[in-house]
Amino acid sequence: xxxxxTVENLGKHFIVSGGLFxxxxxxxxxxxxxxxxxxxxxxxxxxxxxxxxxxxGKSTVGRAILRLLDPTFGKVSLDGRDISHISRRALRxxxxxxxxxxxxxxxxxxxxxxxxxxxxxxxxNYGLAKDAELRxxxxxxxxxxxxxxxxxxxxxxxxxxxQRQRVGIARALGTKPNLIVLDEPVSALDVSxxxxxxxxxxxxxxxxGLAYLFIAHDLAVVEHISARVAVMYxxxxxxxxxxxxxxxxxxxxxxxxxxxxxPSPDPDHKKNRIILQxxxxxxxxxxxxxxxxxxxxxxxxxxxxxxxxxxxxGKHQFAACHFAAD
Amino acid sequence: xxxxxxxxxxxxQRSAFHIWRRHPNLTVGTAMLLIAIFAAIAAxxxxxxxxxxxxxxxxxxxxxxxxxxGGDLIxxxxxxxxxxxxxxxxxxxxxVAICGISLGLVVGLLSGFVSWVDSVLMRVMDGLMAIxxxxxxxxxxxxxxxxxxxxxxxxxxxxxxxxxRLVRSVVLSLKERPYVEAAITSGTPFVSILLRHILPNTLxxxxxxxxxxxxxxxxxxAILSFIGAGTPPTTPSWGNIIAEGRSVFSxxxxxxxxxxIALSFTVLGVNLLGDGLRDAYDPRFVSRA
Numbered sequence: 099x100x101x102x103x104t105v106e107n108l109g110k111h112f113i114v115s116g117g118l119f120x121x122x123x124x125x126x127x128x129x130x131x132x133x134x135x136x137x138x139x140x141x142x143x144x145x146x147x148x149x150x151x152x153x154x155g156k157s158t159v160g161r162a163i164l165r166l167l168d169p170t171f172g173k174v175s176l177d178g179r180d181i182s183h184i185s186r187r188a189l190r191x192x193x194x195x196x197x198x199x200x201x202x203x204x205x206x207x208x209x210x211x212x213x214x215x216x217x218x219x220x221x222x223n224y225g226l227a228k229d230a231e232l233r234x235x236x237x238x239x240x241x242x243x244x245x246x247x248x249x250x251x252x253x254x255x256x257x258x259x260x261q262r263q264r265v266g267i268a269r270a271l272g273t274k275p276n277l278i279v280l281d282e283p284v285s286a287l288d289v290s291x292x293x294x295x296x297x298x299x300x301x302x303x304x305x306x307g308l309a310y311l312f313i314a315h316d317l318a319v320v321e322h323i324s325a326r327v328a329v330m331y332x333x334x335x336x337x338x339x340x341x342x343x344x345x346x347x348x349x350x351x352x353x354x355x356x357x358x359x360x361p362s363p364d365p366d367h368k369k370n371r372i373i374l375q376x377x378x379x380x381x382x383x384x385x386x387x388x389x390x391x392x393x394x395x396x397x398x399x400x401x402x403x404x405x406x407x408x409x410x411x412g413k414h415q416f417a418a419c420h421f422a423a424d
Numbered sequence: 425x426x427x428x429x430x431x432x433x434x435x436x437q438r439s440a441f442h443i444w445r446r447h448p449n450l451t452v453g454t455a456m457l458l459i460a461i462f463a464a465i466a467a468x469x470x471x472x473x474x475x476x477x478x479x480x481x482x483x484x485x486x487x488x489x490x491x492x493x494g495g496d497l498i499x500x501x502x503x504x505x506x507x508x509x510x511x512x513x514x515x516x517x518x519x520v521a522i523c524g525i526s527l528g529l530v531v532g533l534l535s536g537f538v539s540w541v542d543s544v545l546m547r548v549m550d551g552l553m554a555i556x557x558x559x560x561x562x563x564x565x566x567x568x569x570x571x572x573x574x575x576x577x578x579x580x581x582x583x584x585x586x587x588x589r590l591v592r593s594v595v596l597s598l599k600e601r602p603y604v605e606a607a608i609t610s611g612t613p614f615v616s617i618l619l620r621h622i623l624p625n626t627l628x629x630x631x632x633x634x635x636x637x638x639x640x641x642x643x644x645x646a647i648l649s650f651i652g653a654g655t656p657p658t659t660p661s662w663g664n665i666i667a668e669g670r671s672v673f674s675x676x677x678x679x680x681x682x683x684x685i686a687l688s689f690t691v692l693g694v695n696l697l698g699d700g701l702r703d704a705y706d707p708r709f710v711s712r713a
Contacts, residue, residue: 161605164605164609166605166608166609190611190613191611193609193610193611194611196609197609197610198605198606198609200602200605200606201602202602205601205602205603206602206603206606207603208603208607208620208621208625209625210624210625211620216603219607219610219612220610220611220612223610223611223612223613224611269606269610272610273610273611
């Protein structure tokens with residue numbers, strides 16, 4: 099099966115200037131390496147989970163793919179077409195295949211427009227339906243995501259968080275995309291509502307053959323929905339593997355630490371919880387060699403000198419650690 | 425009484441009462457501004473006489489049944505002058521609000537969207553803001569000469585940076601909102617994003633700012649007139665009247681008192697209107713009934 103989305107060596111650096119006086123004082127121009135060489139691909143109808151702690155650059159990856167940010171280097175291709183180096187005008191027709199659902203369901207809807215208008219906007223933009231037909235299309239989308247027809251003319255503030263997220267999903271479905279970037283779509287919701295929304299996403303994927311890039315900081319959520327999982331740390335992917343392999347036999351110490359933090363429903367199940375010391379280093383000044391070494395329980399001198407490559411460890415499993423094979 | 429009758433009788437009363445209940449500031453502020461506007465328009469029919477008529481017999485006349493607000497230094501009727509003065513104040517307030525907001529909106533939108541324009545325009549605005557607005561207006565008027573038009577232009581220029589900064593900050597924060605980003609990924613053209621998602625959401629803060637500018641312009645005009653840099657002394661304006669009455673304040677306080685009350689009344693009304701508009705325009709307060 100050909101890949102729907104390919105991301106090759108994607109990077110996004112932000113330049114923070116020291117301001118007028120900082121330039122004179124020499125404190126100027128720090129480069130924040132938010133994303134520093136990330137590669138992965140997503141097949142048609144597949145879900146890739148992208149996990150990592152806050153500030154690791156996972157949302158920046160999503161935004162660079164959507165071209166809400168221009169990548170500093172690297173290439174993003176959708177259906178074999180480079181979408182990272184074409185003009186925004188040329189990109190517009192291609193956006194139809196690439197939609198997004200954001201984390202904050204309230205901020206992602208214009209408070210002055212009815213939810214129906216918000217859902218209709220992308221359909222109208224691409225001339226997919228008009229007037230009565232448009233209304234029908236919006237009604238169908240509303241029913242499909244579990245909302246009622248009579249809620250179309252209401253405003254976002256009249257809905258609960260879960261309902262608003264359903265509106266956001268309906269909007270993303272309107273253009274019949276191939277790929278939806280889900281940027282922490284359930285992080286802002288209650289646990290009970292999270293499950294409903296995730297089940298809805300799974301159903302929609304089967305019905306429409308959608309591919310998802312599911313960005314999350316919660317492995318338990320990712321485990322339910324993803325076929326493959328990529329783990330990010332400080333702007334790089336440290337491990338990417340099939341879900342089962344990753345959860346059963348993680349290779350990278352960071353993945354192991356993350357997995358040990360996932361709560362287990364079995365009270366008799368005793369786990370060796372790996373607790374990482376300290377905070378993630380600043381992406382403006384990453385450690386030499388392996389970026390994880392400052393917090394790694396198994397770090398050795400070589401880790402400070404050589405940056406480990408992302409290497410295959412068994413079929414469909416890649417990890418960037420000098421000791422992944424041990 | 426039939427049911428239909430009852431409904432048609434009850435509904436309008438209820439809705440008027442509801443507006444008053446929901447937005448008391450808006451109602452009171454609008455009423456006060458309407459009174460001021462009415463006075464300005466209907467000045468000749470409100471029992472006034474020629475505001476320029478000099479009647480030496482009435483010099484420093486205390487208020488009585490004939491001269492409601494008394495007479496000034498050279499015997500002109502303070503009541504007539506105060507009522508006619510509303511024309512100048514409201515014209516300046518409205519003119520400045522419209523000019524200042526239109527200019528500021530253009531500057532602010534440009535700065536918010538085009539980053540190289542931003543650094544140039546905002547430094548100019550910083551420069552303008554560094555000069556106190558009254559000084560700036562005085563300087564501009566001394567360059568061009570005192571007339572109503574020049575007063576409006578001078579105060580407008582002094583107010584532009586405030587509006588531009590406000591619009592720019594709103595645009596910058598709206599640009600990052602997920603719903604604007606969702607519109608981008610939905611393929612909405614730039615102009616539609618501007619008109620549909622950015623402008624409507626800047627209106628509420630702009631309206632509030634507009635009323636503030638209105639009030640501030642009325643005050644600055646009065647100050648300019650008071651120090652003799654505003655409307656020509658032949659035109660009755662509240663600032664002129666207060667300036668002329670200042671020297672005799674201890675023996676004839678009414679000359680300063682009545683235009684002062686008119687000024688406070690108008691400014692308070694406009695500010696209340698601004699607060700009310702802010703509340704009313706917030707979609708969370710919009711009733712679906």
